[in-house]
Amino acid sequence: xxxxxxxxxxxxxxxxxxxxxxxxxxxxxxxxxxxxxxxxxxxxxxxxxxxxxxxxxxxxxxxxxxxxxxxxxxxxxxxxxxxxxxxxxxxxxxxxxxxxxxxxxxxxxxxxxxxxxxxxxxxxxxxxxxxxxxxxxxxxxxxxxxxxxxxxxxxxxxxxxxxxxxxxxxxxxxxxxxxxxxxxxxx
Amino acid sequence: xxxxxxxxxxxxxxxxxxxxxxxxxxxxxxxxxxxxxxxxxxxxxxxxxxxxxxxxxxxxxxxxxxxxxxxxxxxxxxxxxxxxxxxxxxxxxxxxxxxxxxxxxxxxxxxxxxxxxxxxxxxxxxxxxxxxxxxxxxxxxxxxxxxxxxxxxxxxxxxxxxxxxxxxxxxxxxxxxxxxxxxxxxxxxxxxxxxxxxxxxxxxxxxxxxxxxxxxxxxxxxxxxxxxxxxxxxxxxxxxxxxxxxxxxxxxxxxxxxxxxxxxx
Numbered sequence: 324x325x326x327x328x329x330x331x332x333x334x335x336x337x338x339x340x341x342x343x344x345x346x347x348x349x350x351x352x353x354x355x356x357x358x359x360x361x362x363x364x365x366x367x368x369x370x371x372x373x374x375x376x377x378x379x380x381x382x383x384x385x386x387x388x389x390x391x392x393x394x395x396x397x398x399x400x401x402x403x404x405x406x407x408x409x410x411x412x413x414x415x416x417x418x419x420x421x422x423x424x425x426x427x428x429x430x431x432x433x434x435x436x437x438x439x440x441x442x443x444x445x446x447x448x449x450x451x452x453x454x455x456x457x458x459x460x461x462x463x464x465x466x467x468x469x470x471x472x473x474x475x476x477x478x479x480x481x482x483x484x485x486x487x488x489x490x491x492x493x494x495x496x497x498x499x500x501x502x503x504x505x506x507x508x509x510x
Numbered sequence: 511x512x513x514x515x516x517x518x519x520x521x522x523x524x525x526x527x528x529x530x531x532x533x534x535x536x537x538x539x540x541x542x543x544x545x546x547x548x549x550x551x552x553x554x555x556x557x558x559x560x561x562x563x564x565x566x567x568x569x570x571x572x573x574x575x576x577x578x579x580x581x582x583x584x585x586x587x588x589x590x591x592x593x594x595x596x597x598x599x600x601x602x603x604x605x606x607x608x609x610x611x612x613x614x615x616x617x618x619x620x621x622x623x624x625x626x627x628x629x630x631x632x633x634x635x636x637x638x639x640x641x642x643x644x645x646x647x648x649x650x651x652x653x654x655x656x657x658x659x660x661x662x663x664x665x666x667x668x669x670x671x672x673x674x675x676x677x678x679x680x681x682x683x684x685x686x687x688x689x690x691x692x693x694x695x696x697x698x699x700x701x702x703x704x705x706x707x708x709x710x711x712x713x714x715x716x717x718x719x720x721x722x723x724x725x726x727x728x729x730x731x732x733x734x735x736x737x738x739x740x741x742x743x744x745x746x747x748x749x750x751x752x753x754x755x756x757x758x759x760x761x762x763x764x765x766x767x768x769x770x771x772x773x774x775x
Contacts, residue, residue: 347545354536359528372535373745379539380749409745441524448521468525499515506517 346383349394354379356395356469357402363452363464364406374409378402396479403461451501459494466491534671541675542712544682674700674707681716690724690770715746722753723770731756 358375366374381401382389389397452460465476466487473491477484514522530536677700684693697720700713707713714737722730734753738744747754752764 343545346543347540350536350539350543350545354539355529358530358535359525362528363525368531370743370745372530372538375535376539376542377745377748380542383543405745405748408748441527444521444524445528448518448525467522470526495514495518498518502515502517502521 342386345391346379346386349382349398350379353395353398357398359468360399360402360464361406363449363468364403364460365410365449365453366406370409374405375402378405381405399461399465399479403457407457447502447505448498451498451505454501455494455497459490459497462487462490463494463498467495537671537675538709538712541679541709542682544679544686671708674704674709677703678709678712678716681713681720685716685720685723685770688723688768688770689772690720691772693720693770694724711741711744711746715749718750718753720770723767724772725769727753 354375357378358371361371361374361378362368378398378401381404382394382398385397452463455463461480462476465471465479466473471479473484473487477487480487677696681693681696681700684690684696693716697713697717700707704710704713714733718730718733718737721733730753734750738747738750738754752767755764
């Protein structure tokens with residue numbers, strides 16, 4: 324390598340490369356997890372990318388203090404905080420009527436029948452999740468939607484496994500009851 | 511989950527399957543972090559505009575790609591800065607004219623091809639820097655550093671989102687190195703090239719950060735408040751939070767912010 328190259332290389336410290344690689348890998352591995360979590364935490368689809376970006380910016384600033392094995396938990400907590408912050412501005416508690424109106428608009432497209440059904444299911448789920456307390460909602464997101472074990476969820480949420488189990492039980496019961504109530508009312 | 515209501519199970523399945531409609535958000539996140547979007551976007555399956563990045567991913571180990579991208583980026587930044595150095599004669603102002611090469615795959619460098627200081631910047635990664643002398647009699651202390659897009663159909667055609675992300679990325683990278691002067695020059699280049707860009711808000715926010723981190727705290731605070739008032743729903747409010755508070759005084763930013771080392775620029 325020529326002496327001239329060495330004049331360029333000091334711009335690229337090994338630590339910088341390592342840090343950039345870690346950031347890049349984290350975005351690659353966890354972006355979808357963060358994005359999906361934000362959606363279920365009530366962030367509208369149109370805003371989820373922006374809030375996910377904010378989440379990763381927070382992660383970037385705290386990177387040196389986050390253990391590699393705890394990245395996912397940190398990102399989830401950061402996403403939860405970002406979603407709470409964003410909710411004050413974005414989150415509208417859509418009624419089913421409003422959601423239906425949105426879906427009607429989507430239905431004008433001839434090839435989206437299946438997608439509309441999926442969207443309807445998601446809107447329904449989100450409306451039920453929104454009725455849960457924050458404590459119950461995050462447990463459902465981690466255990467039922469992201470399919471983490473109760474131990475993993477307990478670690479991320481810093482609560483005992485037994486607490487996760489009981490919250491999950493209550494959350495599922497609430498969701499099932501809500502689902503039954505809504506489907507009955509739609510008949 | 512066998513005890514779950516079937517409708518609830520179906521809803522969970524739908525939620526697990528939900529995806530962003532495009533890879534744009536991920537690419538923008540990488541850009542905001544000062545990382546090249548090419549490689550990771552390729553892994554997100556974002557599409558053809560990053561096909562070069564996808565090829566890189568398959569051919570290079572990750573660390574190699576990182577080194578190549580960062581070295582290339584560093585070389586360009588270094589080159590721009592070198593070009594932007596004040597001229598010896600006050601009557602001649604260097605005005606780097608940046609013209610983008612046509613969309614091509616991300617450059618792949620071997621060790622032998624690493625940029626050499628004796629080489630013109632255009633060899634580094636397709637970004638061509640041409641110096642033009644200013645009008646005679648220019649006595650401005652500060653040279654005309656605004657890189658201006660050379661007009662022409664090829665330049666217009668190359669104004670893709672990828673180009674725009676890269677342009678913003680150069681600003682963020684310079685800012686992350688606490689070099690506000692360089693960041694400002696790159697932002698001027700972005701402004702000239704993408705006056706109605708898709709990342710306009712990002713550019714506005716990074717402009718505020720440049721002002722604040724270069725010591726213009728009052729200006730940054732005023733601009734930040736104006737921005738948040740104009741876009742009350744913006745998530746950028748989080749990023750602008752240090753400049754929305756009153757704990758900074760002119761010339762000295764908030765405690766949580768790293769000021770630029772060239773703040774006097």
